[in-house]
Amino acid sequence: MPLKLVPDNTNIGFVKLRFIAFALTLALTIGAGALLALRGLNLGVDFVGGLTMQVEFAQPPALDTLRGRVDRVGVGDSALQEFGNDRTILIRLPLPEGEEGAVQRVVGKVRTALEQNYKGVEFARVESVSGKVSDELITDGLWAVGLSMLFVALFTWFRFEWYFGVSTVVALVHDVVVTMGFFALTQLEFDLNIVAAVLTIIGYSLNDKVVIDDRIRENLRKYRQMDIKQIIDLSVNETLPRTVMTSVTLLAALIALLFLGPEVIFGFTAAMVLGIVVGTYSSIFVSSSLLITLGVKQRAAGTEDARAKGAERIG
């Protein structure tokens, strides 16, 4: 007997729950937004410039002494953090004042200071980014996220109807804001890798929504007399096994990466895990029910026929 994560022929009234879901979504988004505004992201050197060093010591160093020694280099307050184990310390220093090359001189000074004071110290990873480059990386990142959203909206509009585009983007904004809120809450470092994760979350969450939207469109054509609420419930229920199976499989793979994978991708995988949970939630409860609020009409489905047939040929 094959395994079934979701029993056959479920009939859960998702549409009925939509006001609770909307309230929850709104609360989550506002909460995450507030966290972002008040606590802020722990932006990595990619975005604010400065330097990060992952240093491996032979003995666990006394953090206060170490901080003192790093601070004496004289470029501002250092932030120290254990990374994986107590012999590995992540040292963060802010962007020094002065011209573009200044941050490199700090790298040299810190290296020398540590090598003099600690025997057998090793620099596992050094990243330094100047102010100009970090500004560019921010701009690039914002463009990448913004344009992805825009093209997603345009594509869904073109393939479906405008209200699918709107509902999808609303749900995606929620996914992205909540994921970033998580980073504000945990103060995990937000760097370029996390932007890649956010973009991937957009991709996956999108997948979920397109699958459900596709089914709604198909059912709109199939059951012309059925009430729109019923059609949406039917479509979400029909695709539920797939939605759950895909998410569970991905989560299984990601959790393996989270706990067994290299420390460097911890933030990335954490973002992905959360993003998939949030994305699955918003696909099931939010984006499709939002169509009702946006006023999807039976009539619209009729005009859809010609386009959908063309689509079938492609598939």
Added chain:
Amino acid sequence: MLDFPKWKTWSMWATVVLCLLLALPNALAPSTLALIPDGLPKSQLPLGLDLRGGSHLMLEATALDVEKAKLESLEDTVRGELRSTEGGAIAITDLSLNRGRLTFTVTDLARLDQAISLLNKATAPLGVGNAREVEINRGSVPGQVIVTPTAAGIAAAIDGAMAQAVEVIRKRIDELGTREPTIVRQGKTRIVVQVPGLQDPEALKALLGKTAKLEFKLVDTAADPEEVAQGRAPPGSQILTSQEGGQVVVKRRAIITGDQLVDSQVTTDQNGAPAVSFRFDSTGGRRFAQATTENVGKPFAIILDGMVISAPNINEPILGGSGQISGNYTVQTANELAILLRSGKLPVELKVVEERTVGPDLGADSIKAGIIASIVAVLAVAGLMIMTYGRFGVYSVIALAINVLMILGIMSAAGFTLTLPGIAGMVLTIGAAVDANVLINERIREEQRKGRGVIASVETGFKEASRTIWDANSLNIIVAIIMFLFGSGPIKGFAVVLSIGIATSVFTAVTIVRWMVARWLTNARPATLSI
């Protein structure tokens, strides 16, 4: 859907086999790899610096510096051209470099036209058409000439300087003996240097961060010390700081520069301390001999990157065309200077604006952890799929394996680099492939529940799911392309794998699985489906 024409079967498997062949070199040892004849696929997928350790440095030149260097070389051109012309040297005064232009005044007004036409000939036209690298105009003062580099001239100068800088950097890095460095220009004023497996990035940065412009200039002994103390140098002279402390006034015009060096080595001076020896080419040697003969008894300054290293007296003419620089060097710093002088000066100053260095141990740890995690992830996915979909799950897992190998094959052949975000991209691609199969299988289940027959269910399942898969993956491709175009560094590596992976996962998860299912249905003709 059971109908799979022969050509389709053949071309499908041909594609798979081709990609597997491309992936094959990755599994071979270097010794075996050497046996493969040229023309067959033999390129391995290179690992990114984050995986095998190494340094990634981004260097940037300031456009303003290039403009300044351009003006300085214009100064040389002006002086050179006007000095050696028929009818004797044309005397000029008030030469200055200000506000991005060069101005000077010709003393003998009668020769102004001759001077301008000489300069017109000496400055190069750019490409075809009327574009020139500089504009030459008369100033408001009689006899004054203004030379302004044009925008096109500055762009060409930046371009030339950067191309030259890449060559100089290559020479310097080769001197360090590092393996397979990557040195590429990025944008207008940047150069990215990637050196795998480097133990000491500080040595590399020390070599790249220095311009190494060596000049020999006469010391201006006639300068008024009081004027100098106030920062005012006599016309034709300039004030430089000395490495030994204090200031030295030197003539602006260099007797000779490092451009004419042919060799430079570490040596020891008369006190046994490390020093750097150098040798000029024949023209340089002659000029050095002449200048030292004419100035016996006077001091001259050895200047490196605008800093006076030492200012010895010329005790006797230096005729051999070689010399020695000493001044508080350790063996290491002397060696560094020798390398710098050998590889020539950088046409512009370069600054390290981004560094990402990963130690080799961390790289190895990351690979190990990455592999273990991937194996567990793949086992988890395969287990779930087979438990849920039985035979169809097995097909999906086979397709997944082919998928991963195809991605590796295409990436090896296309010369991409596998980075850590790339591995993450691969895991997500596996997700996309899994999703395609889940969509198909769930649809088949659904059709079965509606009471359709085996063949009809499978057919509808593939047909209906294909449309959704197509929609979803087109969108993902769009996102991946945007990531590639706008993302930087890790995001790009991630996007490359994702784009290739989406294409291969649709191919393997839809086409190959369909072929396997079709074969099974045709051969076994099952009465019921267990899915």
